[in-house]
Amino acid sequence: MSQDMNQFEELRRLILEVDREENARKTDEIITKLDELEKELNDPDKFANVIQQSKAEVIDVLGPVMGKMIKKFISSEIEKLKEGIERKSKAIFSFEFLKRKIKSKMTGVSEEELLLSDSIGSSLLQVFAIEKDTGILIGTYSPKNILEADLVAGMLSAIKSFVESAFGEEDSELESLSYSNYKILLYNFNRYYFACVLEGIIDAKIKEELQDEFLNLADKELGSLSFKKIDGDIRKKVELALSKAFELKYGANFRADN
Amino acid sequence: MKSITKKIVLLGNEGVGKTSLVKRFVHSIFNDQYLSTIGIKISKKTIQIEDTEVNLMLWDIAGNMMSKTLYQNYLKGAHGVFLVCDGTRPETYEAVIQEKDMHINVDFKESIAYLIVNKSDLMTEIDKNKLESSKVDFYTSAKTGDNVEFAFQRMAENFVDTNT
Numbered sequence: 197m198s199q200d201m202n203q204f205e206e207l208r209r210l211i212l213e214v215d216r217e218e219n220a221r222k223t224d225e226i227i228t229k230l231d232e233l234e235k236e237l238n239d240p241d242k243f244a245n246v247i248q249q250s251k252a253e254v255i256d257v258l259g260p261v262m263g264k265m266i267k268k269f270i271s272s273e274i275e276k277l278k279e280g281i282e283r284k285s286k287a288i289f290s291f292e293f294l295k296r297k298i299k300s301k302m303t304g305v306s307e308e309e310l311l312l313s314d315s316i317g318s319s320l321l322q323v324f325a326i327e328k329d330t331g332i333l334i335g336t337y338s339p340k341n342i343l344e345a346d347l348v349a350g351m352l353s354a355i356k357s358f359v360e361s362a363f364g365e366e367d368s369e370l371e372s373l374s375y376s377n378y379k380i381l382l383y384n385f386n387r388y389y390f391a392c393v394l395e396g397i398i399d400a401k402i403k404e405e406l407q408d409e410f411l412n413l414a415d416k417e418l419g420s421l422s423f424k425k426i427d428g429d430i431r432k433k434v435e436l437a438l439s440k441a442f443e444l445k446y447g448a449n450f451r452a453d454n
Numbered sequence: 455m456k457s458i459t460k461k462i463v464l465l466g467n468e469g470v471g472k473t474s475l476v477k478r479f480v481h482s483i484f485n486d487q488y489l490s491t492i493g494i495k496i497s498k499k500t501i502q503i504e505d506t507e508v509n510l511m512l513w514d515i516a517g518n519m520m521s522k523t524l525y526q527n528y529l530k531g532a533h534g535v536f537l538v539c540d541g542t543r544p545e546t547y548e549a550v551i552q553e554k555d556m557h558i559n560v561d562f563k564e565s566i567a568y569l570i571v572n573k574s575d576l577m578t579e580i581d582k583n584k585l586e587s588s589k590v591d592f593y594t595s596a597k598t599g600d601n602v603e604f605a606f607q608r609m610a611e612n613f614v615d616t617n618t
Contacts, residue, residue, distance in 0.1 A: 362524065426459050
C-alpha cells in the first residue's frame, strides 16, 4: 500500500509539472498578446486599421443604436418641415398675402420690405420746416416733442450744407440721413426744406405719401408766407399747418397701409 | 411779446477764443482748456430786447476752415457776423481785417459785422498799439467775461433796431 502511494505521488508530480509548464507557457503567450494589443490600441493608425478590418462587426454592434437615434432625428425634422409647409400654405392663400403681392407689383417695393413694414410699421417722430440759407427753424411738429428743434434745425442745415459742398454735384441736394433705426427724409423746396424724422421701416409708399403732403403744404399753406423775417407769427402759422397735416392724418404713428 | 430768430456766425483763426466766447455767453462758464473746434458748433441763446424776444442761433465755425469753400455755405443767410481775433497774436487781427474788407463787406453786405479783439486781459500796451483801434468794435475777454455779454447784446439790439 505504501509503495502504491509513493508511485501515485510520483505520477502526480510528473503530470502536474507538465501542466504547470503548459500553464506558464500559455500565460506568457497571453501576456505577450495583451502587450501587443495594448500597443496597437495606443497607436491611432493601427487602431484605425483594426476598426477598418472589423467594419462589419462594428456596424453590427453600433448600427442598431445609431439607427434608432438617426431615425428619431429624421422623424422630428420631417414633422417640423410638415408644420412649416402647412403654415406657409395658409399664408400663401391668405388675403394679406395676396394684398401684399398686388401692392408689391403696383408700387415696385419688394414683398420682403412690405412684410417687414407691415409687421414693424413706422413712427413719425418729428417734422421740421427749415429756412434753407440760414438754417433757422420756421416751424416744427412732433407728437411727442422730443427734440431741441432750433438746434436740430441748425445742425441739420450745417450737415446738409457740408454734404452738398463736399460731395454733391451742382444743383444736387441731400435727400436723406440714416442712423440706426431712424431715418431723416429731406424734401427740398426753393427757400426752405422739410425734414421728417421717422423710426422703423420706411418704404417707397411712405416716402411718396410724405412727398405729396409736403407738396400740398408748400402749395397751399407756405406759398403765401414771406420768409424775409422769421418771427413768432410765421412760426405759429407754419406749425398750425404742419399739425393739421400730420396730427389729423397720421397721429403719432402710421403704417404703410394708411 | 414779439419773437425773432437770427443767425450769427463767428469767424476767426484757430485758438482766438470763439468757442470760449460762445460758452461764456450761452452758459456763462469759461472753460480754460483750449477747445479746437472741428467743423461747426451751433448754440442757441434767447435774450430780451425791450418787448422783443431775440433767439440767437450762434454758428461757431472752426478756425481751420477760414479759407475753405465750405465755410461760404455756413455763412449763407447770416444776419450777423463776429470776426474774432486774439489780441496777443497780431497775425489773427490781420486775417480778420482782410476777411472783413475783402469778403464780408462785399458778399454779405446786409449782415451786421463786428470785429472782436478777444483775450484783452492778456494784452500788453505793445499789443494794443499794434491794432488800429478805429476798426475794433469790442475788446473782450472770455476768461473774465469782460464785454462778452455786451457784444452779443449790441448785436441783438441792432437786429431789433434795423429790423434786419
